Amino acid sequence: xxxxxxLDAPALRAERDRLRARYDAFRARNLTLxxxxxxxxxxQLRLSLPMLEGAEQHYVSPTGIDCRNxxxxxxxxxxxxxxxxxxxxxxxxxxxxxxxxxxxxxDVCVRAVLFGVPGGEGPWGRRETKFLCPSPGYDxxxxxxxxxxxxxxxxEMHDDGPDMEVVERLVATDPTIVGMWCVPKFSNxxxxxxxxxxxxxxxxxxxxxxxxxxxxxxxxxxxxxxxEPAPLRNLLTACTEAGHPDRALMYASTAKxxxxxxxxxxxxxxxxxxxxxxxxxGIQTIGPDKLNQLRHVLFLRDMPTILAHMRRHxxxxxxxxxxxxxxxxxxxxxxxxxxxxxxxGGYFVSLNTLDGCATDVIRMAAEAxxxxxxxxxxxxxxxxxxxxxxxxxPSFPRLEEIEAAMELLGICVQMVSSDxxxxx
Amino acid sequence: xxxxxxLDAPALRAERDRLRARYDAFRARNLTLxxxxxxxxxxQLRLSLPMLEGAEQHYVSPTGIDCRNxxxxxxxxxxxxxxxxxxxxxxxxxxxxxxxxxxxxxDVCVRAVLFGVPGGEGPWGRRETKFLCPSPGYDxxxxxxxxxxxxxxxxEMHDDGPDMEVVERLVATDPTIVGMWCVPKFSNxxxxxxxxxxxxxxxxxxxxxxxxxxxxxxxxxxxxxxxEPAPLRNLLTACTEAGHPDRALMYASTAKxxxxxxxxxxxxxxxxxxxxxxxxxGIQTIGPDKLNQLRHVLFLRDMPTILAHMRRHxxxxxxxxxxxxxxxxxxxxxxxxxxxxxxxGGYFVSLNTLDGCATDVIRMAAEAxxxxxxxxxxxxxxxxxxxxxxxxxPSFPRLEEIEAAMELLGICVQMVSSDxxxxx
Numbered sequence: 001x002x003x004x005x006x007l008d009a010p011a012l013r014a015e016r017d018r019l020r021a022r023y024d025a026f027r028a029r030n031l032t033l034x035x036x037x038x039x040x041x042x043x044q045l046r047l048s049l050p051m052l053e054g055a056e057q058h059y060v061s062p063t064g065i066d067c068r069n070x071x072x073x074x075x076x077x078x079x080x081x082x083x084x085x086x087x088x089x090x091x092x093x094x095x096x097x098x099x100x101x102x103x104x105x106x107d108v109c110v111r112a113v114l115f116g117v118p119g120g121e122g123p124w125g126r127r128e129t130k131f132l133c134p135s136p137g138y139d140x141x142x143x144x145x146x147x148x149x150x151x152x153x154x155x156e157m158h159d160d161g162p163d164m165e166v167v168e169r170l171v172a173t174d175p176t177i178v179g180m181w182c183v184p185k186f187s188n189x190x191x192x193x194x195x196x197x198x199x200x201x202x203x204x205x206x207x208x209x210x211x212x213x214x215x216x217x218x219x220x221x222x223x224x225x226x227x228e229p230a231p232l233r234n235l236l237t238a239c240t241e242a243g244h245p246d247r248a249l250m251y252a253s254t255a256k257x258x259x260x261x262x263x264x265x266x267x268x269x270x271x272x273x274x275x276x277x278x279x280x281x282g283i284q285t286i287g288p289d290k291l292n293q294l295r296h297v298l299f300l301r302d303m304p305t306i307l308a309h310m311r312r313h314x315x316x317x318x319x320x321x322x323x324x325x326x327x328x329x330x331x332x333x334x335x336x337x338x339x340x341x342x343x344x345g346g347y348f349v350s351l352n353t354l355d356g357c358a359t360d361v362i363r364m365a366a367e368a369x370x371x372x373x374x375x376x377x378x379x380x381x382x383x384x385x386x387x388x389x390x391x392x393x394p395s396f397p398r399l400e401e402i403e404a405a406m407e408l409l410g411i412c413v414q415m416v417s418s419d420x421x422x423x424x
Numbered sequence: 425x426x427x428x429x430x431l432d433a434p435a436l437r438a439e440r441d442r443l444r445a446r447y448d449a450f451r452a453r454n455l456t457l458x459x460x461x462x463x464x465x466x467x468q469l470r471l472s473l474p475m476l477e478g479a480e481q482h483y484v485s486p487t488g489i490d491c492r493n494x495x496x497x498x499x500x501x502x503x504x505x506x507x508x509x510x511x512x513x514x515x516x517x518x519x520x521x522x523x524x525x526x527x528x529x530x531d532v533c534v535r536a537v538l539f540g541v542p543g544g545e546g547p548w549g550r551r552e553t554k555f556l557c558p559s560p561g562y563d564x565x566x567x568x569x570x571x572x573x574x575x576x577x578x579x580e581m582h583d584d585g586p587d588m589e590v591v592e593r594l595v596a597t598d599p600t601i602v603g604m605w606c607v608p609k610f611s612n613x614x615x616x617x618x619x620x621x622x623x624x625x626x627x628x629x630x631x632x633x634x635x636x637x638x639x640x641x642x643x644x645x646x647x648x649x650x651x652e653p654a655p656l657r658n659l660l661t662a663c664t665e666a667g668h669p670d671r672a673l674m675y676a677s678t679a680k681x682x683x684x685x686x687x688x689x690x691x692x693x694x695x696x697x698x699x700x701x702x703x704x705x706g707i708q709t710i711g712p713d714k715l716n717q718l719r720h721v722l723f724l725r726d727m728p729t730i731l732a733h734m735r736r737h738x739x740x741x742x743x744x745x746x747x748x749x750x751x752x753x754x755x756x757x758x759x760x761x762x763x764x765x766x767x768x769g770g771y772f773v774s775l776n777t778l779d780g781c782a783t784d785v786i787r788m789a790a791e792a793x794x795x796x797x798x799x800x801x802x803x804x805x806x807x808x809x810x811x812x813x814x815x816x817x818p819s820f821p822r823l824e825e826i827e828a829a830m831e832l833l834g835i836c837v838q839m840v841s842s843d844x845x846x847x848x
């Protein structure tokens with residue numbers, strides 16, 4: 001394969017013409033493929049249907065709690081134990097909630113904005129505050145900051161986590177930096193796994209703000225689909241050992257283990273953070289849906305059971321991610337116009353085009369019937385400074401849809417790239 | 425029966441001595457009875473177990489939505505339709521959420537504090553705000569105001585709703601009054617049902633604040649246990665007709681229809697209020713648990729089915745409320761020392777002692793093993809200005825427990841009253 005950046009104009013134009021014909025053929029197929037959402041497929045959802053069997057007999061928890069009735073703000077004891085094991089924290093430092101870990105993070109941010117966090121300098125809403133945002137990252141994290149008036153500073157993502165030189169310097173010197181978003185394992189969208197060293201530095205680094213918090217969104221903790229489950233150092237333990245016990249707020253959910261819309265979410269944190277959240281939460285609600293927590297406890301049981309269940313998810317996801325690699329490789333490898341990640345787990349592939357191409361690629365793909373996550377979405381304020389990042393979500397569509405969508409994406413990347421290289 | 429206020433001191437002392445003996449006998453029984461929480465009994469929860477049958481086959485909604493997956497911020501269409509019928513609003517003006525209507529109200533208050541409401545004068549958090557609080561009322565409503573820094577003005581409750589002379593005067597003249605809590609049907613704790621006239625006046629009254637809102641917590645809409653289901657005028661319709669469409673925020677939940685901790689909550693409001701909530705909610709969460717909504721839709725179906733189901737609840741609740749009336753009547757009627765409500769529905773009985781007695785009565789009952797809701801709880805800031813209101817929650821305990829608890833309550837009221845009348 002030739003690097004297109006070394007081709008002359010006639011060669012590029014010839015490529016461009018061949019691609020145009022293929023693109024037009026795609027348009028004629030009137031496809032409507034959605035590659036935007038990290039949703040589990042129906043086949044994956046089916047894996048958890050046994051969880052609902054005999055539901056009418058499962059309402060008293062092993063410790064004797066009637067899960068149908070009120071109470072238990074902090075979650076079912078059995079669920080706290082299971083998520084404690086999952087997140088690596090004592091059960092009494094775990095809060096188990098409703099279906100959405102995003103809502104748990106949002107609500108903690110709201111509590112911080114309105115009332116301030118333990119050990120902090122009052123409500124975040126009463127002063128200038130900022131979050132560090134490893135980018136590309138998860139658009140819904142960034143949207144929370146934007147809505148709550150929390151400033152955002154993008155930090156470059158590497159293969160082993162965010163650029164720690166930059167993170168350490170900013171956190172040490174800027175007292176308005178009160179938080180940081182992290183998807184530490186199979187990161188959305190790059191698939192990176194934070195290295196032990198990065199976790200250690202995040203835990204140990206000095207912070208100018210007395211109430212600096214790391215929102216550790218471990219959504220893909222057991223979501224390897226290739227090879228062994230990657231290890232991830234425990235941030236809460238590392239922070240506690242480094243003398244910053246209140247820094248870590250760790251989140252998990254079963255959205256991509258059982259049911260995306262009807263799972264169970266949990267957080268683990270220091271005793272002070274847990275007590276603070278429960279105190280504020282006690283006014284918001286009487287308690288979470290314990291019946292759903294009980295169903296999860298009886299179905300997921302323990303870590304070995306969860307890991308066995310996740311291997312079945314892996315079987316379904318692996319061919320889809322392999323198809324992405326295969327088609328993108330065939331269309332784009334060696335041409336010097338795109339690079340993309342090859343994650344071992346998670347829900348996304350991150351593709352970078354040449355600078356200034358992503359918006360046009362995504363528009364062209366849309367015009368041929370393939371929806372991709374809007375350009376810029378993976379950056380704070382939806383602004384990708386180099387307009388090059390494209391997030392690919394292959395979990396939901398069928399294999400042949402993924403193959404078609406990736407072929408079209410490859411064609412669009414080549415067409416837009418040849419235009420750029422031709423100076424258009 | 426003689427009015428104790430006409431008894432002389434020796435007669436009162438004789439009564440006092442007889443009561444002391446009965447009280448001591450109660451203490452010797454080492455009871456532990458909890459009359460504090462409006463929880464459904466296990467027998468009531470059992471009525472809804474069929475809802476969970478065959479759950480593993482019920483995941484696609486009648487309109488074809490896979491309820492296991494993400495999406496549907498506003499709730500399942502079928503659930504919006506059902507709650508629209510229930511609350512008296514078009515489906516598109518309904519948001520169906522998770523298990524807790526309290527959380528829905530709390531979150532709307534938070535949105536108002538942070539961002540302001542449609543047509544309003546900016547965030548409530550940036551100016552002085554107050555709510556009118558018909559009292560005695562629901563302690564958890566008042567706790568929301570207290571936590572969010574919203575001032576509270578108590579307004580006296582009558583048999584047909586709050587004192588509307590006072591409400592109209594305050595709302596018309598005080599621009600800091602931005603809200604009002606109402607439990608319009610089988611009110612917590614008095615059991616009052618707002619009259620058509622009161623609803624009409626609430627809808628039509630001028631407000632000094634441009635963004636005045638009524639939080640209409642219709643928790644007991646179909647919860648009659650005595651006689652016919654009482655009618656309640658539709659506040660949303662009345663407000664719209666009166667030219668104040670954005671004033672009404674109506675809430676319901678199935679906490680006391682299906683499962684207290686695992687029901688479904690909903691709100692209905694004007695198109696502007698609904699759009700505003702969905703816009704802010706869209707950052708908080710991806711959507712509610714649609715599987716639970718689907719289970720509810722399939723089980724509760726329509727209003728006739730719901731009303732038939734509630735008649736079975738009524739059969740279980742009626743004897744308990746009758747026991748409260750029977751024992752309180754036997755102990756206290758005609759003595760001029762207490763009055764209590766005799767509700768046709770809801771979850772509570774409200775008892776007023778002579779002024780200044782409630783705290784002592786509740787303490788004495790606790791010392792003999794019967795927990796009652798703490799004195800003052802039914803008033804803003806937990807301050808009952810006359811220290812006389814006691815909330816009785818008879819739904820959860822067994823009949824014989826209720827009888828014992830009410831007998832002890834009657835004894836305590838008489839003992840404390842005789843002390844007061846003797847000048848102690």
